[in-house]
Amino acid sequence: MQSLHDVYEIEITDDKLKAFLKQSNKREDPVSVDELKAFIRECGVCFGVKEDVLGTIIESDLQEKILIAEGTPPIKGEDAFLKPEILTKEKQLQEIDDDEPINLREVMEIPSVSKGTVIGVKVERTAEINGTNVLGQEIKAQPGRDLKLRQGKNTRVSEDGKEIVATLDGQLSIEPKVIHVYPVYEVNGDLDLKVGNIDFVGNVNIRGNVPAGFKIVAKGDIRVRGSVEAAELIAGGSIFVEQGIVAQGKGLLQAKGDLHTSFINQGIVKVEGDVHVSQSILHSTIHAQGNVYCKERRGNIVGGNISAVKGIEVNEVGNSMSTPTSLYLGISQEMLQKQKQLEKKLKQLNDENGKLELLQLKLTEKEKAGLLKPQERIMKLRIRNTMIESKNNIDEINEELLELQDVLHSQNEASIRIYKDIFTNCDIFFGKYRRKIVSKHHYVMFKLDQGEIVLQTL
Missing domain, CATH: 1.10.287 (Helix Hairpins)
Structure with missing residues (x-):
């Protein structure tokens, strides 16, 4: 009698979460479901067997391999994080929903707080859930990381270690793991020669425009109601520019946090967080250690060099005139150098x-x-x-x-997601790997897979 080992082979993925059955030789004798189940167990596969598939296997010869078992992947515990308490108060600022576009006008209106106000709370980490592979072995899940709250400028940590409290009246500057309260320096109009350059240990609010040639250095956030020209803005927190950046390839916007603006034209941007642009990024140089988002309204990137470590999400890349446009993903030499220094x-x-x-x-x-x-x-x-x-x-x-x-x-896990079109003469870089776009694509994603930049439909 023909042995099933002569007919079938079982292929198990490297992570042992999937098992496939393929037919290596023609089957001469009929096979029952119980015999096939016994053969699968003999090969060590004992968890997540898809019994409904076995019936179809014994009815005819297999033309290609078929998934017969699937394990349960582990679920990593979520890390503890600091939640700014001020964002939960509807009368002060509506809570930002990740699925909704951020209203820049609301972001600009971060409220002031009073001494003694609870401005942040610790959200505890969640428990991890172990998985099981197709061999019946437990897969240990990675636990979520705990977070020890630390005081920022002009704040203190409560005795139970679960709240951040303001120690003076001021305005918030929010970072992922710490919240500061800074005094505010405010200019009621455009920045001009009467005011001059600004270097302030706190938040800076400009209710007008920042013309070319000026410099603003702030320990906290910088908020500009108008536009920014070829000026230098350096923030210890985040930068918010309501009416866009027109920099003529000069100046610099640098932040330890994020940048939020409506458009960037010939700008130079360097942030340790994310870049959020609601309309367009044109002929600019962007370096973000987080993500670059440009997917509201038109949401296009044309020309220049856009670099992000975690990912890029955009509606359109390039244009019908084939303007050269380059998108870079991955760790920069600067970050590797920073790691060595630390x-x-x-x-x-x-x-x-x-x-x-x-x-x-x-x-x-x-x-x-x-x-x-x-x-x-x-x-x-x-x-x-x-x-x-x-x-x-x-x-x-x-x-x-x-x-x-x-x-x-x-x-x-980094990817480039394009929700409308990417045009010809665009370059995609993942570290040392490069892919030149030679034809127009619609609604696609680029990822690095085993040393190759692959294109997938979204």
Whole structure:
């Protein structure tokens, strides 16, 4: 009697989450479902078997391999995160829905807060759920990361570690893991020579335009009601420009947070967060460590070089005149250099902390023996304060390194999503890989798969 091992082969994917059956030789004898099930078990596949498929297999010869078992993938626990409490108050600012376009006018109207106001709450991480592969083996899920709230400028953490509270009256500057409250410097009109350049430890609000040649440096957010020309805006938080950027290839908009604006024409932008543009990005140079979004209204990118680590979402890329346009995805050399610098600084701090611990131990032993001099007591206090400050710096560097690691891992999932058209003479780059667009495509996505930039229909 013919053995089923002579007729069928089972192919299991590398992650062991799927098993396929393929026919290697012609079947001579009839096979029952029970015999096929026994054969599958002999091959080690014992979980997620699709019994409804087995009946169709025994009725005729297989022309191609067929999925016969599917495991349950693990579900990663969601990380704890900081939720700005001010965004939940409907009278102050409607909560932003990820599925709805952001109203830039509302974003511009971030309200002021009073001393003692709870401005952020910690949302706890969720439990992970383990999976099971087709061999019946448990797949451990990755737990969500916890988050220790830390105080920002002019804020404090509540005793239970679950809330951020303002310690003075001011305006919020919101980052993913910390919220600051800054005083506000406001210009009621255009920035001009009477005001001059601005360098302010807080938020800066310009109710008019920022002409070419001016410079604004803010520790917090910069908000401009009008437009920005070839000026330099550097923000420790985010930048919001209501009426767009026309920079003539000069100036710079740089932020540790995000950039929100209506359009960018010949601009140079460098942000550590996301870029949100509601209309167009024209002949500009954009570097974002997060995502670039340009999909509201017309939502087109024409000309220039657009670089994002996590992804790009846009309606149109290029135009019917085949204007050269380049989109880049993946980790930049600058980010890799930053990782090396942080690792070097972390080692230096740990080495210094080790030396301070030894010195503190010697002073403590002298204190126990009653031999500690007054100057040494002062030194012991200074060492303790230095170690506390160093520990805080080490925690912050470790957090930054974890965030960089997340970015490094997320680049494997990075994609370019085009909701309307991409025209000819556009280039797609994923790291060292390049794909030139030689024909027009509609409603597509580009991803990197095994060293090749692949195109998929959305």
